């Protein structure tokens with residue numbers, strides 16, 4: 150009986166189709182976006198250096214977005230690291246609460262054309278929260294970075310500010326990708342439904358733990374609660390396990406140190422119809438990286 154119900158449920162069938170690996174090449178009317186989950190410190194950058202150029206080539210990717218809030222030693226970004234991410238093939242770098250960790254970077258974050266901080270910080274915060282950039286064929290792609298408020302700083306409403314910004318970008322292009330940097334799964338899923346049929350994709354970041362709920366929402370928005378982390382597997386969300394365990398054990402603050410070891414690459418690939426802006430498929434990526442590409446970094 151349960152099987153019969155499954156067979157009659159279109160969304161279940163659609164879900165099943167969308168979880169299968171996408172074909173290596175996409176149709177010409179599709180725009181394929183590679184999203185890279187929070188790149189954490191040097192091991193994450195090594196995984197990014199190894200995987201991003203390869204995936205762009207092998208999967209025929211048109212546009213790449215990566216969350217870089219932890220790229221510099223787990224805390225923020227630097228100009229040099231932004232340059233490297235762009236060199237690996239990242240078109241737009243998104244971020245989150247850790248974007249503010251390095252004052253020397255924050256001071257001129259506005260000079261980076263394709264680096265975002267969450268849009269819904271109050272007026273006066275440096276940087277910008279959205280951008281329209283061109284894919285490799287000259288098609289316009291809108292990208293918006295939002296941040297949640299549950300168990301996080303009490304900034305402006307991501308639902309109201311986010312929806313207004315999606316509607317504004319949709320005047321320019323039907324293709325709008327949202328990175329929702331938030332802690333609570335319910336807040337993230339709710340935003341997905343709030344933007345369903347407006348945004349092409351809503352993909353969550355921040356927890357560094359990938360969820361297995363990728364799907365196309367009823368009105369055509371690709372959704373994933375959290376894309377995970379591109380960083381060391383044997384770590385506590387990127388930091389050394391011994392330091393994290395000690396903090397929980399004795400409640401004494403200790404400085405987090407980035408873990409070293411074998412990383413994994415996490416993210417998602419989304420196919421979007423270039424005319425309607427609706428997503429046709431989303432595939433979750435979670436790839437062990439045994440070696441990693443070169444990253445003669447200037448930071449941890």
Ligand SMILES: [Fe+2]
Nearest residue numbers: 187218219355
């Ligand atoms: Fe993060």
Ligand SMILES: [Fe+2]
Nearest residue numbers: 245246247355
């Ligand atoms: Fe975060």
